[in-house]
Amino acid sequence: MEQQKQTGQQRSALKQRIKRQALRLGANIVGFASVDRWPQQGEVAEAYWPQSIWPWSRTVIVLGVQIYLPMIETTPSVVYSECYNTTNRLLDDTAYRLANKLNQWGYRAHWFPRDCYGDISVLVKKPEAAFSHVFAGKYAGLGTLGLNHTLITPEYGPRVRLVSVITDADVPADAMQEKDLCIQCKRCVFNCPTHAFTPRNDRLIADMAKARCAGYHQKLKTEFRYPCGVCIAVCPVGADRKRYGMHSVTADGAAHCRDFGSANAVEGRGVPEEAQKIIDTAIR
Numbered sequence: 001m002e003q004q005k006q007t008g009q010q011r012s013a014l015k016q017r018i019k020r021q022a023l024r025l026g027a028n029i030v031g032f033a034s035v036d037r038w039p040q041q042g043e044v045a046e047a048y049w050p051q052s053i054w055p056w057s058r059t060v061i062v063l064g065v066q067i068y069l070p071m072i073e074t075t076p077s078v079v080y081s082e083c084y085n086t087t088n089r090l091l092d093d094t095a096y097r098l099a100n101k102l103n104q105w106g107y108r109a110h111w112f113p114r115d116c117y118g119d120i121s122v123l124v125k126k127p128e129a130a131f132s133h134v135f136a137g138k139y140a141g142l143g144t145l146g147l148n149h150t151l152i153t154p155e156y157g158p159r160v161r162l163v164s165v166i167t168d169a170d171v172p173a174d175a176m177q178e179k180d181l182c183i184q185c186k187r188c189v190f191n192c193p194t195h196a197f198t199p200r201n202d203r204l205i206a207d208m209a210k211a212r213c214a215g216y217h218q219k220l221k222t223e224f225r226y227p228c229g230v231c232i233a234v235c236p237v238g239a240d241r242k243r244y245g246m247h248s249v250t251a252d253g254a255a256h257c258r259d260f261g262s263a264n265a266v267e268g269r270g271v272p273e274e275a276q277k278i279i280d281t282a283i284r
């Protein structure tokens with residue numbers, strides 16, 4: 001829409017209105033990024049910028065929904081699978097409704113779906129997303145990138161799922177976090193069941209064998225206890241960690257959750273040949 005020039009006060013009031021609406025709809029955290037941040041930061045290829053796809057975009061509103069720490073600490077389990085699936089539904093639902101509200105208020109808006117891949121088997125061959133909500137979250141001031149390629153937030157560490165609403169509403173962007181929140185403890189590296197991370201000396205973010213991680217996910221999917229998430233379950237950062245301590249579940253309790261409802265509890269579930277090949281050749 002052609003927007004009339006708004007005063008700073010009007011832009012701030014609109015931002016607060018959008019934020020209240022997003023929180024009411026179910027988001028736990030909300031941040032605002034100007035699309036200018038993509039070219040300014042120079043980290044994301046131009047084809048992946050929101051304005052490269054929708055040239056009228058002005059603001060990306062990033063919404064985060066928490067992953068409950070006591071549930072992810074049982075992974076791989078149906079308990080965590082259900083948590084993951086529910087966050088996904090809530091994210092898309094919240095983003096859809098917020099974009100709808102913006103439309104009703106007269107702005108262009110839609111959302112970039114949280115994952116955007118048809119099946120995990122696709123990611124095994126091409127482990128790339130069409131849009132990075134992690135970078136969007138960083139540019140919206142919600143957190144910083146961690147060694148494990150996730151967005152580390154003050155509230156939930158990396159235990160937050162993200163989605164982005166793209167709009168032409170012109171609102172003030174949030175300040176980006178200045179200090180890295182990842183403390184480089186490498187718990188994510190040491191606990192990854194596929195040894196997917198290779199830390200580097202020249203930068204904080206590790207090299208990641210993404211296809212190996214995706215292959216393992218494919219195996220877990222056939223067992224009905226997808227996804228893995230160990231690298232975010234073990235991260236010590238986040239207010240949620242302070243709330244629950246380093247272990248919110250006992251070892252026996254986690255084993256109990258793993259032993260019910262998934263193929264771990266019954267025998268005879270096959271793993272797709274391609275996934276098994278990757279797992280066999282890649283796990284050290």
Ligand code: SF4
Binds near residue numbers: 146148152183184235
């Ligand atoms: S587990 Fe440690 S190294 Fe890994 S992302 Fe969290 S703080 Fe960073």
Ligand code: SF4
Binds near residue numbers: 196214216
């Ligand atoms: S999700 Fe699991 S397999 Fe993938 S990188 Fe994290 S810990 Fe490793």
